[in-house]
Amino acid sequence: MLEAIQLVKTLAPNARLDCCPYEGGEDGTGFFIRVGIGGHWLSKVRKHPRAAWANAAQRLLARSPEQQTLTGNTDR
DSSP, X not given: OHHHHHHHHHHOTTEEEXXXXXXXXXXXXXXXXXXXXXXXXXXXXBSSHXXXXXXXXXXXHHHOHHHHHHHTOOOO
């Protein structure tokens, strides 16, 4: 999980964990990553914070080839 957080923070320094009601088949809290307060979402809503950070990292890496070379991931 720490690697995903570091990657997201490198590519989006203002990224932060936020929460909302989770309605994925059960009641509770959902977590997502967004840029700043009220900014756009970097991840989808997930049941656990570690899943939200991992989803944000995955989505950021998929956006552009330049970001993949920053992280050393060029095998896509």
